[in-house]
Amino acid sequence: MTDQIYMKRCIELARKALGKTYPNPFVGSVIVYNDTIIGEGFHAKAGENHAEINAINSVVNKDLLKDSTIYVSLEPCSHFGKTPPCANKIVEIGFKKVVIGTLDSHKKVNGRGKEIVEEAGIEVISGVLENECRELNKRFFTFHQKKRPFIILKWAQSNDGFLDKDFKRTQISNGLVKQFVHKMRSEEHAILVGTQTALSDHPSLTTREISGRNPVRILIDLRLKVPRDFKIYNDKAPTLVFNAEKNSIEENVKFIKIEKENFLQNLIQKLYEEQIQSVIIEGGSFTLTQFIKAGLWDEAIIIKNEDLNVGSGTKAPEFNFKPNRTENFRDNIVEFYSNK
């Protein structure tokens, strides 16, 4: 029971870096001596210290470490990445016990971190709040196990089932939902739109309603129809453009050539190569429908404005699933789906 309380704190700490560590996972760690937390840390950014190291560094009296338990939401790493292995550091210090939330399915770790610690004679408990720890890193696990990003479909529709009025940019959802959507943008690695959305909406796809990082923008534009002075190309974030004409890097924009045949499979493969851990599919209807038909999605978020009837425009995608839960954002209803 107490193990669970400390693991909960690890998860809370890890969540402070939501969206900021890609392509690395979110990890939190606490160090407990005599039923008291004496150190805490989380992984804040790829290339910087891992959670365990930050927790160790935060302890004032280092003499207590060898008689302490270290809790970590993800198995300590066993490989030399941008930083040395945390499992070795744990052994070097000689902690009394190590409590792990979930093992790391990254092919370079995969149980090896736990083994290193056990072989040194340190007691290890793993699988504490395992489901919660796996949910925390659903993007990371999907990326490594399925070799593709975690895919979130998202759109807003009117009461009569349209994405816009008369095929022009239309604000369907309310201001509160807009904040929620921008928070999502700040937490996910990337956001993708089709050619027609880029042309008719002139979107920026940035985070502006809250403070947070901008996602990587992804545009499907096979024949490069979207003018270079459109906001999707501005310097606020990197942009990847999947097209049939060229491979090139032009400042913050990377053009990636893609075959039209088996388009979706090629796209997914290239997103994996670009190490994109998660992507919000923003629309439009044509693009969303491709993903729905292929069953290529992990979560979906549909925003409904029941007070708005537009009469004509782009029809919302057909989507015959049951939401896990719904939430009211003032006069809008937000439905949350999971493809499990």
Ligand SMILES: NC(=O)C1=CN([C@@H]2O[C@H](COP(=O)(O)OP(=O)(O)OC[C@H]3O[C@@H](n4cnc5c(N)ncnc54)[C@H](OP(=O)(O)O)[C@@H]3O)[C@@H](O)[C@H]2O)C=CC1
């Ligand atoms: N309410 C909401 O939440 C949202 C509303 N919208 C609205 O939706 C409208 C646009 O939707 P829609 O017309 O469906 O267009 P899309 O934005 O989905 O763009 C469709 C075009 O993208 C290219 N494309 C996308 N996927 C593929 C693929 N798998 N293979 C080849 N080409 C692909 C094609 O361009 P081409 O044929 O030129 O090669 C295709 O015609 C806009 O008016 C916008 O306002 C958009 C997003 C969200």
Ligand SMILES: Nc1c(N[C@@H]2O[C@H](COP(=O)(O)O)[C@@H](O)[C@H]2O)[nH]c(=O)[nH]c1=O
């Ligand atoms: N109209 C509509 C959405 N539209 C989506 O947001 C994009 C605009 O992003 P930006 O230019 O950054 O504000 C637009 O191109 C489309 O993908 N989203 C919603 O949550 N609710 C809405 O009512």
Ligand SMILES: [Zn+2]
């Ligand atoms: Zn590590």
